[in-house]
Amino acid sequence: MKPFLRIARGLGRYPLALSASIFCSLAVAMLWGGNIGAVYPVLEVCLNGKSVQQWIADDIDEANEGIDKYRQKLATLPQANLTEQQQADREDWLSEIESLQDTITNRERVRPYADMLPKDPFYTVLVFMVILLAATALKNIFIVANLVSTTWAVQKTTLDLQNQYTEKVLALDLASYDRFGTSQLVTHFTESIEHVSKGMHVLLGASVREPLKIIVCGFGAAFISWRLMLFTLMIAPPTALLISTLSRKIRRTLKAHVSDSVHLNRLVFQSVMSLPAIQAYGMEKPMAHEVDDAGDERMRRSVKISFWIAMTKPVTELAGITAVAVSLVAGAYLVLNQQTDLLGIQMTERPLTISQMLIFFGMMVGMSDPARKLTDVYSNLQIGIAAADRVSEVLDEESRLDFASANEPSPDAPSSRDRTNLIPFKDGKVEFKSTAFGYRADQTVLNGVDLCVQPGETVCIVGANGCGKSTLAKLLLRFYDPHEGSVTIDGIDLVDVDPKIVRRAISFVAQTPAMIDDTVSANVRFGSVDASEEDVYRAAKLARADEFIQKLSEKYDTEVGFDGNRLSGGQKQRIALARAFLRNPTILILDEATNQIDQHSEQLIYDALREYTRDRTCIFVSHRPEVFELCDRIVVMDHGKVVADGQPEELLRTCPPFAKLFAANLEMLSSRNAA
Ligand SMILES: Nc1ncnc2c1ncn2[C@@H]1O[C@H](COP(=O)(O)OP(=O)(O)OP(=O)(O)O)[C@@H](O)[C@H]1O
Incomplete structure (x- = not known):
């Protein structure tokens, strides 16, 4: 519940729409109860054939007569030494006089307005019907205004939530990203936020309007007899208990339903993203089957939720009908027998008239209809609350790499953080000192790496698959922090530096370059939005991308498609290289x-890189011996450790893991060069 309310508090950012919505709800509720109340004088007029003025005058006369009667009774009592019974009678009669005086005051209060009505009973009914129609029309105008203002405030808040969620997802550290997974993060954006939005809509709309209607009608019924009203509402507490049991079931099933959606979306993503592989390996049927099964499971859970939600309807409907029936039976008993007591409990001061009983009954119906509607409100709120819980898991995820939330600097070095925050990392000296790391607690990927790359040096990291080469690059980009040891640039431990500052100093090209669904130019410019067109062309030429870009239909304005699927693998890599060059980094990392x-x-x-890497630190991760020519030295990794470094010829002799990987390749390369 808390996360939902915290999100819903965002509605307060739109005070105008919020107050308009609440004001309209109040107006609708007042008109709802007012319309039922307005039938009262019509009933009086129709049942007694009197005009409203006559009816008020008769009421006042009747009250005056009553007062006289009680005063005469009081006069019969002795002045002093009253018996207990006489004392009780005296108090009763005094209270009757007071109540009759109240009646007179009330009637006198409405008399000036009643005088404006026609004197003829039929025309009075006509006027009231016109008033009723006008009030109904006005109520509907307020209903529309309520809907518009509620939708406005809720949609704005939903947009804020979407933006907040997107910002949070984009700032997630990779460990959290790995844990949530793409499909969960996308499902929350597309599905859960929509459920939260619907929940907020009912929270601000119906859950304000409908209870207000109940309150207004409750006041109306209590005005006639508050004891009778409480008596007929005896059914409310057991109903509330039943509804709360059902709501627990709904919420529990809803949580599982969100997980079903995440699973289904994961399978759909996988099917779409891996379509060529699925078709190439003839896996269409098994994949479709898996999606079908997941959809089936989700559908079954949806039916279960609908069942529990549907169960709330008969409960509230029955409770409403019971309250109305009780009010009808109790009222009929009191009116027909002209009684004021029911089961020994006093319900009214004086016996009810038929019109009072009918209006009381009307007010009870007026309460039961919004109560019935509240079940829909309730189920939508439950769905919103469950969805908000899931969305908040992401919103509340603390980034372990968040610079602001990192350990506070020691008091004796107060300026160290400010200093590191501004550091442009001009030299680019990279150092891993006894660095240990694993993606999971039970995993060791890096096992005490010691490596120093001097400013302007170019090294190539080699090693067998899975030995941890790319992981070194990820730590240098501060995607993750080491569990032990440190990673420093220019002598500064990266855990003390904002990840954004670290990444600004580095250009990283991964094994499978990411492409955005935009033009070639936008892809090169990605990360250097202020770069001029000339700079873009220069970077593309350096990466040998310009030659193929010039052959594209729209050249630099050609759309590359989702994930660059209109380009070949090599073309994507060239664009990614151009993007890296354009940033003019202090450190360049090229991972395959x-x-x-x-x-x-x-x-x-490589020829171009020879020039480009001269004044900057460059780290290659490669299995290609051709790269060795560009490098000052080769670093060999094995099982999460740096086991050797040096020149290829020397490593061939001294380092078995290197020889195992490159002996044949280097031989072939040297004979090719000799030829
Ligand atoms: N996100 C991740 N979550 C869990 N384990 C991971 C993750 N990424 C990599 N690993 C594991 O970490 C180990 C090292 O991976 P890494 O990508 O650094 O190897 P590599 O030396 O670059 O391999 P390759 O030459 O195949 O690219 C591997 O065993 C891999 O399974």
Whole structure:
């Protein structure tokens, strides 16, 4: 409940729409109860054939007669030494006089307005019907205004929530991202936030309007007899208990339903993203079957939720009808027998008239209809509350890399953080000191790495698959923090630096470059939005991308499609290289960044890189011995450790893991170069 209310508090950012919505709800409720109340004089007029003025005058006369009667009775009592019975009678009669005086005051109060009505009973009914129609029309105008203002405030708050959620997701550290998974993060954006939005809509709309209607009608009924009203509402507490049991079931099933949606979306994503592989391996049927099963499970859970929600309807409907029936039976008993007591409990001061009983009955119906509608409100609120719980798991996720929330600096070094926050990392000296890391607690990927890359040095990290080469790059980008040891740039421990500052100093090209669904130019410019067109062209030429871009239908304005699916693997890599060059970084990391580029172009890129890497630190992760020519030294990793470094010829002799990987390749390379 708390997360939902916290999100709903955002409605307060739109005070105008919020107050308009509440005001309209109040107006609708007042008109709802007022319309029922307005039938009262019509009934009096129809049943007694009197005009409203006559009816008021008769009421006042009757009250005056009553007062005289009680005063005469009082006069019969002795002045002093009253018996207990006489004392009780005296108090009763005095209270009767007071109540009759109240009646006179009330009638006198409405008399000036009643005088404006026609004197003829038929025309009086006509006027009241016109008033009723006008009030109903006005009520409907307020209903529309209520809907518009509620929708406005809720949609604005939903938009804020979507933006807040997107910002949070974009700022997640990779460990949290791995834990939530893409499909869960997307499902919350597309589905859960929508449920929260619907929940807020009923919270601000119906859950304000309908209870207000109940309150107004409750006041109306209590005005006639508050004891009789309480008597007929005896059914309310057991109903509330039953509804709360059902709501617990609804909420529990809803939580499982969100997980079903996440699972289904995960399978759908997987099917769409891996379509070529699915078709190539003839896996269409098994994949469709899996999606079908997940959809089936989700559908079954939806039916279960609908069942529990549907169960709330008969409960409230029965409770409403029971309250109305009790009011009818009790009222009929009191009116027909002209009684004031029911089961020994006093219900009214004086016996009810038929019109009073009918209006009381009307007010009870007026209370039961909004109570019935509240079940829909309730189920939508439950759905919103369950969805808000899930969305909040992401919103409340603390980034372990959040610089602001990192350990506070020691008091004796108050300026160290400010200093590191401004550092542009000009030199680019990279150092891993006894660095240990695993993606999970039970996993060791890096096992005490010691590595120093001097400013302007170019190294190539090699090693068998899974030995932790890419993980080193991820730690350097501060996607994760080491569990032990440290990673420093220019001698500054990265845990003390805002990840954004770290990443600004580094250009990273991953094995499978990410492409945005935009033009070639936008993809090159990604991360350097202020770069000029000339800079974009220069970077593309350096990455040997310009030559293929010039052949595209719209050149730099060609759309690359989702994940760059209109480009080849090598073309995507060239664009990613151009993007990295354009940022003009202090440190360049190329993780298998050219493995899909044809050998001729790759050689041309290496030629360009020779110049480009001269004054900056450059770290290659590669299985290609061609890269070695560009490097000052080769670093060999094995089972999460740096086991050797040096020149290829020397490593071939001294480092078995290196020799195992590259002996054949290097031989072939040297004979090719000799030829
Ligand atoms: N996000 C992750 N969650 C859990 N384990 C991971 C994750 N990413 C990588 N790993 C594991 O960490 C280990 C090292 O992975 P890494 O990508 O650093 O290897 P690599 O040396 O770059 O391999 P390759 O040469 O195949 O690219 C592997 O065993 C891999 O399964």
